[in-house]
Amino acid sequence: MAAILDIRDLVVHYSSDRETVRAVNGLSLSLERGKVLGLVGETGAGKTTTALSVLDMVQEPQGKIVSGTILFEGRDIRALRPEEMREVRGKEIAMIFQDPMTALNPLITVGEQIAETVRRHEGLPREDSERRAGEMLELVGIPASRSRDYPHQFSGGMKQRVVIAIALACNPKLLLADEPTTALDVTIQAQVLEMMSELIKKFGTSVVMITHDLGIVAENCDHVATMYAGEVVEYGTVDQVFGDPRHPYTIGLFGSLPNLDEESDRLTPIPGLMPDPTDLPAGCFFSPRCPRATERCQAERPSDSEEGGHRVKCHLFGGGKEEGR
Amino acid sequence: MLKYAARRVLMLVPVLLGVTFIVFSLMYLTPSDPAQIVLGSNATPAAYAQMRADMGLDRPFLAQYLHFLFGYKHPEFGYRGLAFGDLGRSYVTNRIVFELILSSFPNTVILAIGALALALAVGVPVGVISATRPYSTVDMAFTVLALLGASMPVFWFAMVLIYFFANRLGMLPAMANPSNALSLALPIVTLSMNSMAIIMRMTRSSMLEVMRQDYIRTARVKGLGERLVVRKHALRNALIPVITVAGLQFGHLLGGAVLTEKIFSYPGIGSIMVDAIYQKDTPQILGSVCFVAIIFTLVNLFVDIMYGLIDPRIKTAVQSGRKKAPGKELADALKRLFRK
Amino acid sequence: MRSSASSGSKPLRALARAGRNLGQFWRRFSRNKLATASLAVVLVFASVAALADAFFDYGFVTSNQLDNAFLKPLESGTVYEGEAELEHRYLLGADNYGRDILGRIVHGARVSMVIGFVTVAMALVSGGALGALAGYKGKAFDTIIMRATDILLSIPTILLSIAIVAALGNSFFNLLIAISASMVPGYIRIVRASIITVKDQEFVEAARCIGASDSRIVFKHILVNIASPLIVQSTLNVGSSILWASSLSFLGLGILPPKPEWGNMLSEAREFIQYAPHTLFAPGLAIVVTVLAYNLIGDGLRDALDPKLKR
Numbered sequence: 001m002a003a004i005l006d007i008r009d010l011v012v013h014y015s016s017d018r019e020t021v022r023a024v025n026g027l028s029l030s031l032e033r034g035k036v037l038g039l040v041g042e043t044g045a046g047k048t049t050t051a052l053s054v055l056d057m058v059q060e061p062q063g064k065i066v067s068g069t070i071l072f073e074g075r076d077i078r079a080l081r082p083e084e085m086r087e088v089r090g091k092e093i094a095m096i097f098q099d100p101m102t103a104l105n106p107l108i109t110v111g112e113q114i115a116e117t118v119r120r121h122e123g124l125p126r127e128d129s130e131r132r133a134g135e136m137l138e139l140v141g142i143p144a145s146r147s148r149d150y151p152h153q154f155s156g157g158m159k160q161r162v163v164i165a166i167a168l169a170c171n172p173k174l175l176l177a178d179e180p181t182t183a184l185d186v187t188i189q190a191q192v193l194e195m196m197s198e199l200i201k202k203f204g205t206s207v208v209m210i211t212h213d214l215g216i217v218a219e220n221c222d223h224v225a226t227m228y229a230g231e232v233v234e235y236g237t238v239d240q241v242f243g244d245p246r247h248p249y250t251i252g253l254f255g256s257l258p259n260l261d262e263e264s265d266r267l268t269p270i271p272g273l274m275p276d277p278t279d280l281p282a283g284c285f286f287s288p289r290c291p292r293a294t295e296r297c298q299a300e301r302p303s304d305s306e307e308g309g310h311r312v313k314c315h316l317f318g319g320g321k322e323e324g325r
Numbered sequence: 326m327l328k329y330a331a332r333r334v335l336m337l338v339p340v341l342l343g344v345t346f347i348v349f350s351l352m353y354l355t356p357s358d359p360a361q362i363v364l365g366s367n368a369t370p371a372a373y374a375q376m377r378a379d380m381g382l383d384r385p386f387l388a389q390y391l392h393f394l395f396g397y398k399h400p401e402f403g404y405r406g407l408a409f410g411d412l413g414r415s416y417v418t419n420r421i422v423f424e425l426i427l428s429s430f431p432n433t434v435i436l437a438i439g440a441l442a443l444a445l446a447v448g449v450p451v452g453v454i455s456a457t458r459p460y461s462t463v464d465m466a467f468t469v470l471a472l473l474g475a476s477m478p479v480f481w482f483a484m485v486l487i488y489f490f491a492n493r494l495g496m497l498p499a500m501a502n503p504s505n506a507l508s509l510a511l512p513i514v515t516l517s518m519n520s521m522a523i524i525m526r527m528t529r530s531s532m533l534e535v536m537r538q539d540y541i542r543t544a545r546v547k548g549l550g551e552r553l554v555v556r557k558h559a560l561r562n563a564l565i566p567v568i569t570v571a572g573l574q575f576g577h578l579l580g581g582a583v584l585t586e587k588i589f590s591y592p593g594i595g596s597i598m599v600d601a602i603y604q605k606d607t608p609q610i611l612g613s614v615c616f617v618a619i620i621f622t623l624v625n626l627f628v629d630i631m632y633g634l635i636d637p638r639i640k641t642a643v644q645s646g647r648k649k650a651p652g653k654e655l656a657d658a659l660k661r662l663f664r665k
Numbered sequence: 666m667r668s669s670a671s672s673g674s675k676p677l678r679a680l681a682r683a684g685r686n687l688g689q690f691w692r693r694f695s696r697n698k699l700a701t702a703s704l705a706v707v708l709v710f711a712s713v714a715a716l717a718d719a720f721f722d723y724g725f726v727t728s729n730q731l732d733n734a735f736l737k738p739l740e741s742g743t744v745y746e747g748e749a750e751l752e753h754r755y756l757l758g759a760d761n762y763g764r765d766i767l768g769r770i771v772h773g774a775r776v777s778m779v780i781g782f783v784t785v786a787m788a789l790v791s792g793g794a795l796g797a798l799a800g801y802k803g804k805a806f807d808t809i810i811m812r813a814t815d816i817l818l819s820i821p822t823i824l825l826s827i828a829i830v831a832a833l834g835n836s837f838f839n840l841l842i843a844i845s846a847s848m849v850p851g852y853i854r855i856v857r858a859s860i861i862t863v864k865d866q867e868f869v870e871a872a873r874c875i876g877a878s879d880s881r882i883v884f885k886h887i888l889v890n891i892a893s894p895l896i897v898q899s900t901l902n903v904g905s906s907i908l909w910a911s912s913l914s915f916l917g918l919g920i921l922p923p924k925p926e927w928g929n930m931l932s933e934a935r936e937f938i939q940y941a942p943h944t945l946f947a948p949g950l951a952i953v954v955t956v957l958a959y960n961l962i963g964d965g966l967r968d969a970l971d972p973k974l975k976r
Contacts, residue, residue, distance in 0.1 A: 090548035343816030580821030
């Protein structure tokens with residue numbers, strides 16, 4: 001099956017005149033059409049930067065895609081001219097941001113904020129685009145009559161529904177959802193998420209779901225990629241990764257979650273902190289925190305090893321050296 | 326909304342009382358003797374004393390202040406007081422104080438409106454251009470120009486303009502008069518220079534701030550062109566603090582046109598004030614300074630209320646009677662910054 | 666905030682740290698080319714002002730040489746000093762009384778520098794003290810001081826200064842008062858606002874918990890934190906003070922001729938714009954360059970002192 005999104009060896013740096021933040025370091029990912037990929041990892045792992053790269057929205061001049069290819073439906077995103085890229089944004093690839101409180105323009109009615117996308121990409125006259133905006137609002141569970149209201153008249157959960165309506169207004173092929181529910185109350189989270197996954201199913205949208213909530217991944221995703229320090233360290237189907245987590249970091253992530261099935265007194269957090277992205281360690285980036293690190297791990301960067309679509313970037317695997325698990 | 330405005334107007338009363346008190350105290354301290362101004366320098370000491378008594382100047386300070394506010398009864402030197410817009414006649418010209426003020430004030434308003442319009446027409450677009458290319462050569466050049474505008478003495482700038490446009494090129498008159506539109510060109514340019522610099526800097530920093538906001542990213546993700554992002558999504562938001570600053574500048578232009586009016590011999594309220602100070606014409610000084618201070622305060626109040634009308638967030642907040650409106654703090658901070 | 670960690674017990678180490686901070690600050694400041702150049706300009710002007718008497722005799726720049734009135738730049742004329750007759754070259758020309766314009770600018774620089782620094786110092790001390798009182802003591806102090814500030818701010822600055830000079834009389838000291846009075850409200854607000862934000866932060870609470878006295882808390886912790894806005898504001902204020910002084914002198918309310926001052930030089934030049942424009946340009950440029958330099962330095966300082974700004 002053809003991948004809708006295929007990222008190869010993506011490297012993104014943010015640089016000031018003093019230092020270079022290596023946000024994404026040789027990331028490779030692919031997403032099949034109509035599937036949902038969960039991208040998990042701690043804050044600062046480069047998840048958002050990866051998503052912004054797909055839209056070619058890494059902010060210049062500080063941020064820059066240094067190398068790598070991003071293929072969307074086989075087209076190289078990085079080779080597109082700016083005006084071609086603008087055709088893709090919002091129409092074929094849409095994005096939902098983390099914080100609905102700041103994602104909407106406070107001085108423009110929510111209806112107009114939905115309608116302008118439609119007008120931009122489908123060339124509809126004003127009336128039709130406004131009608132479409134109303135329909136989109138209904139679709140995300142808000143009465144169409146509220147399209148004349150301003151964002152500050154909505155609650156956080158409602159705003160995120162509006163943001164989702166904007167993203168889906170032109171029926172995009174790919175949706176990048178950057179922690180769409182993190183900023184919401186826990187009770188609202190479930191509602192919004194459920195509504196979103198229904199819409200995704202209905203439209204057949206392919207989704208990259210960025211989150212650090214493994215529960216969301218388990219419920220909504222087909223594939224999972226674990227990110228650490230700008231790399232994908234483990235990739236596989238939800239069954240593969242959740243049933244048989246291999247990378248010590250992924251195992252650590254599960255260890256730091258409460259497990260209802262098992263009796264245990266305390267959670268085991270991963271010791272240490274994410275490495276400083278301006279000063280990444282030699283060898284495996286996770287080696288300083290890894291309970292099973294060897295000398296080799298500190299000296300040599302591991303490469304991917306694959307087994308039935310389950311990819312792991314770790315010296316413990318591959319090269320026939322699968323010992324002592 | 327009305328209630329809010331009414332409350333703000335009520336809060337003005339103590340401020341205005343304070344202003345009149347300060348101005349009055351300063352004039353009270355002035356070493357000049359009004360009796361001498363009225364009688365000239367050749368009268369007898371007894372005549373001076375009689376005149377001072379007639380004018381009420383032998384009373385204690387507080388009594389004089391109350392006269393000034395609420396009127397002084399005397400067949401010749403009586404007046405109804407500042408509260409009733411009457412301070413009697415000027416010692417020097419013998420004209421009614423407020424008549425002169427009210428006849429010259431519209432001239433000042435003309436200058437101020439012209440200067441503000443010019444400042445906005447140039448300052449906002451230039452600020453936007455600067456902000457869309459931050460730290461570029463263009464931006465740097467505009468930044469230096471703006472600082473130059475803020476660093477130039479108004480009176481010197483005016484004289485340089487007069488030298489080139491009136492003396493050398495003979496294009497524009499060096500003296501300004503409200504009845505001759507062409508003659509207003511130089512004073513308006515002079516007066517607008519400072520506000521232009523401030524509005525430009527404000528637009529730039531406000532735009533830069535807005536361009537960093539998440540909703541600008543949202544607009545870009547929709548595939549909107551950069552021009553539309555700037556015009557529709559950024560500019561509107563960025564203009565809110567700019568409008569506030571422009572309003573405050575208008576207050577300054579009304580009160581601070583002293584130097585400009587003086588240099589172009591323009592019959593505005595600034596000229597009247599300076600002349601009154603030169604001639605130690607106490608009622609005229611008191612009247613005009615208090616008048617300008619009151620106008621200045623009212624303009625600031627109006628800006629505050631306008632601010633609420635422009636921003637839908639505050640509009641609802643005010644309507645629903647919430648005390649702390651979002652963005653209000655920003656407005657206050659800005660005002661503090663630009664009031665100096 | 667770090668600086669409050671080790672409380673002066675090891676003066677040497679503190680000194681070393683201060684040196685390091687200063688070095689780091691200088692690196693950030695010097696990256697701003699305009700600000701560095703402006704600093705150089707200000708230093709040159711300051712040394713010229715300090716050595717004014719070495720360049721030009723004060724008696725010479727204040728006495729009339731009517732034969733030389735309106736000499737153009739670089740022209741020479743005969744100058745009478747008592748009995749002696751000297752040939753003098755007027756580098757920037759002569760004014761309406763035949764006085765050397767360059768000499769008057771040099772001596773005017775001294776006046777401007779003094780006014781700039783003294784008024785700012787006066788305003789800083791009085792405004793800072795009032796602001797600290799308002800912010801730290803709060804309640805009635807705060808209300809009274811802040812109302813008074815509001816009132817002062819509702820009189821346009823130039824009017825306030827003019828009224829003060831008019832009321833107190835035309836003298837150098839009154840000019841200083843008039844100018845600094847217009848800057849006091851700014852300092853009150855900065856200091857009060859900074860103190861209110863800093864006051865409730867945890868490290869001050871912590872200091873109070875270990876029994877540090879009130880004044881100790883104010884000086885040690887708060888001052889460290891409000892130093893940078895005050896430094897920036899004061900630099901900008903030196904510039905505007907010089908501008909105000911020249912404006913008031915121009916109106917005949919500050920320093921009067923024959924004493925040399927940039928504003929009153931322009932006031933005299935005003936009548937001869939058409940006839941002798943060279944009397945207009947040089948003193949004006951002196952003001953512009955000086956004020957611009959202080960503004961640019963202030964901008965540079967703001968960037969260099971702002972830990973959040975990492976450009």
